[in-house]
Amino acid sequence: MSHLSRRDALRYGAAAAAVATGVAGARALSISGSSGQALAAPAGNRDPRDFELQYHGKRIRGVHGGTVAGPAGVASRQRRKPHEVFIDGRKLAVMEIELPAAGGGLTIGYISAINHYEPVLIDAERNKGGLLKLAKRAVDVLGDTELTAVAGEHHDHGR
């Protein structure tokens, strides 16, 4: 195991608190907490794959995270800002995990609180529409329900 960083210790503290409060507290099914988290990309800085459209009665929006300068020595995949998906204005956190690539080597798959066991590929050449596919799948799962605040919580799946 690795040593705890301060950030990790804080994160663990928060996780433990969430477990302790359980049903009564932080994770009740409130859908108010994550609405209205507008995130407009700066004009002229949009990824051409970004989207905002109506799908099966819900407004879906996707913002592809560009690469940002990271600290020296950090692998390139860790310098990417997270992709972001919003469904009816509520955030669905999108998380990266490494997967075995079909032809050997690694690829990056994306999961969320809604498709937690079924990653989609986003960035590879034939998967340019991956984030839209993920958003549509989430809408299909949600049906007539909405995301709650829990769906917008970023969590790290490690590497």
Next chain:
Amino acid sequence: MGVRKNARDLTSTEKAAFVAAVKRLKAQTTGRNYDWFVTTHMTYFATVSGVRYAHQSPSFLPWHRQYLIEFERALQVYDPAVSIPYWDWTVDRTTSGAPFTADFMGGNGSGGNGPVATGPFAGATNWRINVSPSSSTSLRRAMGSSSLPTAAQVDSVLGISTYDAAPWNSSSTSGMRNRMEGWQTPNLHNRAHVWVGGHMGQQDSPNDPVFWLHHCNIDRLWSLWQTRWGFDTGRYLPAAGTSGVVDLNDAMQPWSDVTPAAVLDHRAGYTYA
């Protein structure tokens, strides 16, 4: 010692007893109640203090083994005769057969992607979802739009003698664990979650009681692998000194004193029929 049976072999009385105990744990208002188990699973899907405890890691199998043991003990407070049954999806592969019958887990979601309409967990009055990334207070399923693993695929995974391999995550390719967990083909565990759909496909999958039957089957398959290759501590990897994952003698959060080594040989506590 408990005997965990195939769900298709339970008597009506055994099915009713399991459902009743689950509902009493759901109604419990303090301590490690049903929603504590849901919340714990949500928390430990991700890294906690930089360590992958429950998923995308070697401790996927021992972590869930301990999680099931604790759940089973919580049920046995209400009914000492209850054990968790398993759903063998290589045999029971339909949306209306065992265990998805009206006297046990109930059936598919209405319209194929909505609230479960039959059985003891249908509707928020019978079974209320309290903790979830989606706002539905009724249990939902969307069964059968993908495929379940086959017996031949299970055999291929159980034939791999190496437990797990670096880099000890969802991209590991040369061990049994990642094929069992399912980030690598043939993908056993993840696929059954996706096949049931609804809450079972989400971060809060234990909200669907069939979660326990599915994971009991995964634990049974690991036990079959151990029967073939060994229950001894030398069969778990990594042994020591590995960053970000649980080594053989590291504690598995949220339990402070339970290590993979401590749960490898389950046969004194429970067996599979």
